[in-house]
Amino acid sequence: xxxxxxxxxxxxxxxPADQRDxxxxxxxxDIRSEIEEKENELARPLSEAEQEAILKQRGNPIRLAARxxxxxxxxxxxxxxxxxxxxxxxxxxxxxxxxxTFAVVGIIFSALVFSGQKITFNDVFSTCAMQLxxxxxxxxxxxxxxxxxxxxxxxxxxxxxxxGGVHLDLRFEKNFRFKFASDARQVSRFESxxxxxxxxxxxxxxxxxxSHPFLIFWGAASFLKLAPVWSRMYVPIVALTSxxxxxxxxxxxxxxxTRFRRISDIALQAAGLVLVAFLLRDGPWVALAxxxxxxxxxxxxxxxxxxxxxxxxxxxxxxxxxxxxxxxxVRLASDSRRSAPSAEAWSARKERS
Amino acid sequence: MYVVHYMPxxxxxxxxxxxxxxxxxxxxxxxxxxxxxxxxQYGYTLRKTLADHGxxxxxxxxxxxxxxxxxxxxxxxxxxEEDKRNKRFYRLSPDGKVILKELLVEWQNINSSLNGLL
Numbered sequence: 001x002x003x004x005x006x007x008x009x010x011x012x013x014x015x016p017a018d019q020r021d022x023x024x025x026x027x028x029x030d031i032r033s034e035i036e037e038k039e040n041e042l043a044r045p046l047s048e049a050e051q052e053a054i055l056k057q058r059g060n061p062i063r064l065a066a067r068x069x070x071x072x073x074x075x076x077x078x079x080x081x082x083x084x085x086x087x088x089x090x091x092x093x094x095x096x097x098x099x100x101t102f103a104v105v106g107i108i109f110s111a112l113v114f115s116g117q118k119i120t121f122n123d124v125f126s127t128c129a130m131q132l133x134x135x136x137x138x139x140x141x142x143x144x145x146x147x148x149x150x151x152x153x154x155x156x157x158x159x160x161x162x163x164g165g166v167h168l169d170l171r172f173e174k175n176f177r178f179k180f181a182s183d184a185r186q187v188s189r190f191e192s193x194x195x196x197x198x199x200x201x202x203x204x205x206x207x208x209x210x211s212h213p214f215l216i217f218w219g220a221a222s223f224l225k226l227a228p229v230w231s232r233m234y235v236p237i238v239a240l241t242s243x244x245x246x247x248x249x250x251x252x253x254x255x256x257x258t259r260f261r262r263i264s265d266i267a268l269q270a271a272g273l274v275l276v277a278f279l280l281r282d283g284p285w286v287a288l289a290x291x292x293x294x295x296x297x298x299x300x301x302x303x304x305x306x307x308x309x310x311x312x313x314x315x316x317x318x319x320x321x322x323x324x325x326x327x328x329x330v331r332l333a334s335d336s337r338r339s340a341p342s343a344e345a346w347s348a349r350k351e352r353s
Numbered sequence: 354m355y356v357v358h359y360m361p362x363x364x365x366x367x368x369x370x371x372x373x374x375x376x377x378x379x380x381x382x383x384x385x386x387x388x389x390x391x392x393x394q395y396g397y398t399l400r401k402t403l404a405d406h407g408x409x410x411x412x413x414x415x416x417x418x419x420x421x422x423x424x425x426x427x428x429x430x431x432x433x434e435e436d437k438r439n440k441r442f443y444r445l446s447p448d449g450k451v452i453l454k455e456l457l458v459e460w461q462n463i464n465s466s467l468n469g470l471l
Contacts, residue, residue: 026396026441030412033397059413067417
């Protein structure tokens with residue numbers, strides 16, 4: 001019944017929490033009744049393929065779970081763009097992205113206000129409106145594409161290849177699959193491709209931000225610039241980002257190289273920590289722009305507050321990164337011990353052969 | 354003189370028919386479920402009963418519908434053991450019986466009206 005459990009687990013992920021157990025209990029009973037009846041008819045246990053066929057008939061776990069939800073909101077401009085199945089996830093991702101973006105915008109504007117800079121309503125409104133448009137545009141386009149794919153290929157999900165979940169395949173070509181869920185035996189190609197795209201965008205941004213400081217400081221670029229420490233750190237940062245792209249490209253071609261990915265991630269995180277240590281040592285990180293002339297006290301305060309905010313961000317990022325790295329190392333070590341055959345098992349196998 | 358154009362069924366036509374057919378069935382499903390639950394049954398046997406009477410319904414539609422009807426007070430349910438397995442049995446509530454009676458009268462009226470039109 002492994003497949004049934006896996007299917008139920010997948011449905012459960014998308015069910016409303018307060019009804020999850022009750023619905024799964026009933027659904028489980030229904031599926032097992034059907035399997036039992038088929039087994040009685042055939043007078044033999046059902047094969048995995050036959051069980052899978054029964055589950056396939058019940059449909060995509062996301063769609064099945066959505067029918068139990070009371071929330072049937074959709075996004076539509078004339079025709080429906082994002083259906084009720086994906087809408088709650090769309091709202092979650094959008095809220096998270098917007099929350100994060102507005103928090104960053106809030107910190108920057110607060111630093112400017114506290115240092116006595118004049119901030120007009122127009123400055124705040126135009127920055128927020130631009131961020132809102134960008135985030136909404138990107139997130140909406142991604143979800144519309146996923147919705148289209150789900151509608152076009154409702155049967156493209158599988159239970160058998162995973163290490164514990166149901167995968168939605170975004171298959172653009174034969175034998176080339178993108179998977180949403182993480183697989184213990186494979187690195188998702190969807191994730192590898194996302195890493196390549198995101199890192200490539202970061203590289204382009206890094207290259208441009210040196211000559212176009214407004215890309216990082218927005219309105220404050222007229223009096224702020226990146227401190228010289230960033231020119232010294234530019235090459236190591238580009239090297240680390242390129243390393244990440246290379247790792248993702250290798251995993252795109254060889255998704256089964258999960259150990260390589262884990263070791264590479266740990267090494268990347270360690271190198272990142274070293275980089276943060278150098279950055280902390282060589283601060284400050286923000287300076288007054290060249291054309292400012294004799295700076296007012298307010299401007300000096302902006303620089304000071306911004307540098308302090310960056311210092312705290314580096315410290316927090318360093319601690320989180322170090323803890324994550326230790327967890328990853330411990331997990332890797334314990335998984336390696338688990339997968340290595342014990343001495344007794346090894347001698348028993350030798351005796352048998 | 355009338356000229357009758359025959360249009361072979363296209364994908365759009367079939368899709369349209371399917372959508373209309375589903376819409377037509379959706380209204381009658383509630384009546385079918387309520388009628389079938391005059392006798393207590395659990396989900397799987399209910400689904401089979403409906404299918405045997407030509408009202409096949411997939412579980413993704415049936416179970417949410419049963420939950421909705423229970424929330425509306427038309428059904429009552431209880432978990433009970435049968436054949437060494439726990440199953441959720443549904444039956445009509447007193448309110449459900451009243452509503453079913455009223456819906457059946459309405460159904461007969463619609464039926465006779467339609468018969469008159471057809």
